[in-house]
Every structure is written in structure tokens, then in C-alpha cells.
Amino acid sequence: MKILQAAPGRSYIAHAIEFNQAIQNVLDSGWYILGKSVQKFEEEFSQYIGTRYAVGVANGTDALELILRGLGIGYGDKVATVGNTAVATVSAIERCGAEVRFADIDIHTFTMSPNSLSNLLETEKGIKAVIVVHLFGAPVAWDELALVAEKHGVPLIEDCAQAHGANYRGRKCGTLGIAAGFSFYPTKNLGAFGDGGAITTNNIELYQRIIKLRQYGWGERYISISAGINSRLDELQAAILSVKLPLLEEANERRRNIAACYRDGLKNVAEIMLPEEYKNRYHVYHQFVIQMESEIRSALVAYLSQHGIRTAIHYPVCIPEQPAYLHIPRPISLINTLNINSRILSLPIYPELSDEEIHFVISSIRDFFK
Template structure:
């Protein structure tokens, strides 16, 4: 069976270097917020071209802390999307804020600026905008940034699936007031456990985030503000420093696999992913659309090809959220349509050319 994703393959590719980093860190005797975290934060910030990165426990916490650090809290409205991992909406509510759900563009699956503008008209008290760079595709940041600035709203980028993606030559994560990355094992840059990181160009915000992630401490054992416990582990930071060195190469391989899929699946009766003009997609997922998505998924499995659905139920239709979230005036028709049709094919840098050809043949036969 060709897996849909394979984080173990990434570990095996760098096994000697990762094992050495783990041994070095274990021997150091320092296991929480030490040199490994500081080193990873500096390297990741440099990778983005920003001065500050703050490691935290996971991607959800990154969103929560970014919202809190920017003063978004109890009762404040945050515009975001429903075609996303539920963590995006979970984070908004954990910060005490209120999600306002915006529909997506059916081609790129990212926040539709016209729908966002309609939401600002209906809810002029929206305090923050939280677009998701879904599947590795940058959202329409120029348009979204203009709208956020016009309405005095903070812009927080959810970059959980877009490490290294670019738009108009500018790396995602550098457009907003803050940017949040998950480091979950299957991400383009993934730890061997949980992890997250927040990036910003604002030194004061970075300082606030470092306090918030550790009980609000600016002085040891003294809480200056109300914080939480959300620290990136030293061991994961050591692993991430190794894996960061391969990220550009791995993203290039993902684009090569996507190009092979594009060529091999042309005319196969499924809709292929498009790339936004001016964007450098990093293909966290290669998501096709099919009218008989569930049938295709079953037939691929019969032919030895695993696939996945990102995401089968929009957040607003899930039992925990149904009938209690604010939906923008443009509705969520495209979000609901995508949830019925999208299917993610195998996508990870270590996927062989032979496996790619097998996937193409299986889809065409389906």
C-alpha cells in the first residue's frame, strides 16, 4: 500500500543526523527552553526573513498565543474559514474570541476576499482576520491585508500547511502581524512529536509571546501577566534544526511530484489543484476534486493507494459547532461543496517516481 503520507520516511532520510542531535541534546542535561529552542527559533526566523520566532508546544497553542499577544480576547470577533483543520476554530474560542466564518474561493480553497469584505460590512467590529494557507497554497494575502488594514483588524496567518510557500516573491508568514506554524510530524517541517512556532517582525510582541508561553513570567517564578504552559521541547527543537536544513529541498520535491500528477492526470475526469498567480505552492497536500469522491477513494485503496479527505466535514457542520457559530453573509456554499469532493493523493518528499506513476494509473483506472 502506498501511504498518503509517511513521516517515518523523512526520519530515515536524515536518521544519522537526527540521532546525533538527539544524543547531543540528551547528554546536555538541559531539557526545557535552552540552547536547542533558541537555535531553532533563530534558524526558523532567518528562514522566513523575520527577526523573531517563538517556539511553543503545538500549532493550536501558537494560534491561541498569537491572538492573546495581539490583544484579541473575550467576545472579540475573528474572521476565519470553516474549510480547515478544526484547530483553527478551536484556537479562536480558546482565546475567548468569537469565530466569524468566511467562505473559500473554489479554485484555491483559501479565504475569499469578497466574502471577507461582506463580513466586515455585516460585522464592522471584527478585530482580527485569520486566513489559512491551505494545502500549501498561499491565501490572497494582498487583498486580505488591505481589507484588514482598512478596518483596523489584526492579521494573523495560519501557516500550518505552508512552511516555505511564497506569494509575489514574499514568504508566507511575513505578511501579517503574526504567523503561526504547526510542527506536527506530517507537516512540511515536522517534529517527531508535537510542536509549534509563532513568527513576527514585532520585538515587543515576541517578548509578550515568550512571557505568555510560560505562565506570564518575565522574571522567573513571577507572573507579570496571565499566561499558560506551552513550551517547545528541547528534544524536538534539536530534531527540527536538522530537518529545517532539508525543507527547501523537500518542498522542491513536493512540487516535482505535483507536476508529475498534473501531467499524468490531465483529462482523467478529476479536477486538479490550481496555483494562485504569483504563488510558490509547497503542496502539503495534493488535493483533487471528484464528483464520486468516496467511490474513488475506495477504488484507489483496492489498487494499493491510500488517500485522505482534508476535510470531510466543515467546522460549522460538526456536532460541537453546529448552529452556534457566526457565518458571514456570503454563506459557506463553496466550503460545503469542497468538503463533498476533495481527496488528497499521496504526497511526501520521499515518494518515489515509480509510486507516483502507480498513483496516476490508479486514479485514471478509477
């Protein structure tokens, strides 16, 4: 058996006729950039998430950059986030000219620790915004983080690249903060067949600034009224996403089902720490991440690989320790961020994984620990 850790090709095969038709329709239309498909998908996505506006952009990194720029954040400003995320979150902050400061994470949720954010905002002055990351599909401790942010008068931005359809106390991720950035990278819970991204917000001024910023800052065609960029979702990806969006809820339920099987199958393996799941937080399992001692992890990865099972590490090195980001000051302790990477392992998880494959993964892990 050969089991990939992520397999976006399987989602194409599952609905190939609909995708091919949607692609053909765009090709036949003769209109390939910012046309009817993007507009339709923006309407559908804002309705699904539950915000007044959604703006399609080229990818999730741009989504975060455009939110920051739309909020007027740039040179001389600081933005807080976590060091255990895709590098994109940090790259977006630096691309708009701002400086990054890291808050630590909680080792049970892998997401920003409210205490650490409080410590950071007390210690470091001049932080203008905070990007929280609903990592692996798990909503952050929103109420606690929002309380801290409110005390310091800083807006919270959501990085929802891994959290399409997740919710916190019944409120969808993407509606909680001033704005949210989504990625539609092919392996995401809602993935295109190429790059894509979106911004959701209820704030009309921010929305109006962002729709200009995504296209050269044009107020009207060829006349820039602000210094924007080119970051448009294209018609083909939008049409593909419109086919996939109605399938998302069922796909997330299947991911949760797979997570429940992993939980049940691995609960008695003493060497493994399973991911926490909290009441009132609807986790959509973009990843199912287990923890163990690092020497055990290396041996397990090799053993699973010999049995045809691919795993991944999200992420092998935290951002504060990566060569490009050693310049970022660390005013507060990042002890959990610095320790997590050697312990984590992401198991295969995607809706098209068969029951047989899931049980093979579980029995292979159990055999390794026998």
C-alpha cells in the same frame, strides 16, 4: 505496493544518523526545556522565514492562541477565519475567549475569498482580527485580503501550519501579516517527531508579550506578570527541527515535482478538477487536492484502497457543520465552504515518495476512469 497518504517515518529513515546524533546530544546535555537547542532553532527559523523573531511553542494551535492573546484579544471580541481548515484554527480562537465568524472560501484556491471577507466585515461589527490559512501549502490571495483588512483596520494573522517555505510574490508566508503560527506536527512540510510549533513576527512588543505568555506569563522566574499558559517547544524537538530545516527547500521542490507529475498524468481525466496554481505564488503542496463528484469519489477511494493506495479527505466535514461548532452564527453565505467537503480528495504526497509510486498512483487513477 502499499502507498500511505503521509509517511513521516520515511523522513526519519532518510537521515537517521543525523537525527539520532542530535537526540543523543540533547540527552547528554542534561537540559531538556528552553535551552540551547530551542534558542538555536528559533534563530535559524526566524532567519529562514525572514522575520526578526521566532518563538518555539508546544504546537500550532497554541501558536495561534498565543498570537491572539498577545494582541489582547479575548472575551467579547470576534475573530474571522474560514470554515474549511483544521479545527485547530477555530479552537485557538475560542480558547482565548473570543467568538468565531466565518468568511467563505474560493473553490479554486480553497482559501479565504477576499469578497467574502469584505462582505463579512461590512455585515458584522466588532471583528478584531482575521486568521487567514495558507491551506494545503497554497498562499492566500494576500494583496486582495490585505486591502480589505486595511480598509476595516483589522490585523491579518497567518496560519502557516501547512505552508513552511511557501511564498507570495517572493515574500515568504510567515512574514506577511502581523504574526504567523506554524505547526511542526510530524506530517507537516517541516515536521518534528512529536508536537511542536512556532510563532514568527517582526513586532517587538508582540514578541515580548508572547515569550512571557508561553511560560505562565513570567516576567522573571516564578513571578507572573500576565496570565499565561505553558506552551514550550522542547529541546528534543528543536534539535530534530534543526536537522530538518536545511532540508526543507529541497523537500518542497520534490513536493512540487510530484504535483507536476500528478498534474501532467491526470490532465486528460475529464471527471477530475486539478488544484489551481497561480503565478507569483510558490505553492509547497502540503497536500495535492483534486475535486470530483461525490459518488465518483467514494468509488475511486475504494478502488485505490484495493490497490494499496491510501488517500485522505481534508476535511470530511467543514467546521460550521461539526457538532462542537454549530453555535457559531453565520451572518453571511458560506456556500463554497459547505459544498467543498463532499468533492475533495488528497492524494499521497511527501518528498520520499518514489517515482515508481507516483506513476502507480497516476496509472491506477487513470485505470479507474477508463
